Amino acid sequence: MLELDKKTFEPEVLQGEGYILVDFYGDGCAPCQSLMPHVIEFSEKYGDKIKFMKLNTTKARRVAIGQKVLGLPVIAIYKDGEKVEELVKEDATPENIEAMINKYI
Structure with a gap:
């Protein structure tokens, strides 16, 4: 899973090809921290089909x-x-994320 920053976001995502999932998170965001292990797990499971x-x-x-x-x-x-799609706040659950990934692979 690639860590983006303000310099790499545009070349990696906006100029990228194919499907790319981006996890937007923040330092003080507790829901983000609890979601991260699930996103990492999905990256290991689906990483060959989606970046x-x-x-x-x-x-x-x-x-x-x-x-x-x-x-x-x-x-x-x-x-x-x-x-093409995003899940925000309460909708960003592991179940919804996996369902969204499955729509695009």
Whole structure:
């Protein structure tokens, strides 16, 4: 799972090809921390079909705002640089994330 920052987000995600899942999280976000092990598990399970990346919005606030990430956690799927679906806050459960992944693989 690749850790993104404000310099790598655009080349890796917005100029990336195929399906990319981005886990937007923050330093003080408890739900983000509890979700991370599940996302890592999904990256091991589905990593050959979809790219998994994460972005700490505390360190890349402008990137998050540019992607309309206003609350956390956010799990988003991009296809060829365009956001196609996202799960926000309470909807970002391990079950919903896996169901969303399965739609795109």
